[in-house]
Amino acid sequence: MVAYLEAMDKVFKALADPQRRLLLDRLFECDGLSLKDLVEGLDISRQAVAKHLHLLEDAGLVVIHWQGRVKLHYLNPIPIRQIHDRWISKFSVPRVQALVDLARDLEQSGKKGDEP
Amino acid sequence: MVAYLEAMDKVFKALADPQRRLLLDRLFECDGLSLKDLVEGLDISRQAVAKHLHLLEDAGLVVIHWQGRVKLHYLNPIPIRQIHDRWISKFSVPRVQALVDLARDLEQSGKKGDEP
DNA sequence: AAGATAGGCAACCATATGGTTGCATGTCAA
DNA sequence: TTGACATGCAACCATATGGTTGCCTATCTT
Numbered sequence: 001m002v003a004y005l006e007a008m009d010k011v012f013k014a015l016a017d018p019q020r021r022l023l024l025d026r027l028f029e030c031d032g033l034s035l036k037d038l039v040e041g042l043d044i045s046r047q048a049v050a051k052h053l054h055l056l057e058d059a060g061l062v063v064i065h066w067q068g069r070v071k072l073h074y075l076n077p078i079p080i081r082q083i084h085d086r087w088i089s090k091f092s093v094p095r096v097q098a099l100v101d102l103a104r105d106l107e108q109s110g111k112k113g114d115e116p
Numbered sequence: 117m118v119a120y121l122e123a124m125d126k127v128f129k130a131l132a133d134p135q136r137r138l139l140l141d142r143l144f145e146c147d148g149l150s151l152k153d154l155v156e157g158l159d160i161s162r163q164a165v166a167k168h169l170h171l172l173e174d175a176g177l178v179v180i181h182w183q184g185r186v187k188l189h190y191l192n193p194i195p196i197r198q199i200h201d202r203w204i205s206k207f208s209v210p211r212v213q214a215l216v217d218l219a220r221d222l223e224q225s226g227k228k229g230d231e232p
Numbered sequence: 233a234a235g236a237t238a239g240g241c242a243a244c245c246a247t248a249t250g251g252t253t254g255c256a257t258g259t260c261a262a
Numbered sequence: 263t264t265g266a267c268a269t270g271c272a273a274c275c276a277t278a279t280g281g282t283t284g285c286c287t288a289t290c291t292t
Contacts, residue, residue: 036268068260086141088200186289
């Protein structure tokens, strides 16, 4: 149990940086990218991106697969789901989801009225 | 959209600290605690706890309600759900949940065999 | 009215974090 | 086999972060 919490600490630390979240976004929409692929569009050095990816991998949010000299990265959503389950009980899911959808709809209709 | 990402940045930063996650755990099991209540059992100063709670409040993970001179804290699970929805698509929820349950069961059976 | 209680604000400090640069290693392709 | 390419490792630096202490404000209670 304590080991689980320590493992999750790495997950939360890994998610704390916006660049790393962008990397996860990229992998979410297109799984199996290499380091070189992921460097493009981030405006920081390759070494910085590599460090980020190592943190994500160490946290278990990304799993890798070597293919020759290129390292492919895959998103692992399980820790994300575990975060969810920590503070949202099964019975409250529908209520919370309804509120999320409501908030999104309000955001949308607000956007429409922004520039008439 | 960019405002949404910036708002979520506060959420991830707030979740990055273990003490703050413990505070959320406390509120999850017993909503509506005061600062004084929450200080007990954390082994850091009241001011440190207050700072943590301010961060959680600013991130929208905790909502407060003044009752005289005592500040009551309530857990708001909506940002947690939004994290979930960012990287777990609706159609993949059953698969991911099955993997989470499997991992938990394996952890359990492993525990049993730990001390024979 | 006065002490006790619940909380806020600000300055300060040590460490953690994210970035850089420079160099090394291993694999593919001509 | 040799040069190009994909990635790893280490040292270093500026800033962010979490903690402390000291003092202030507001609200109960007697």
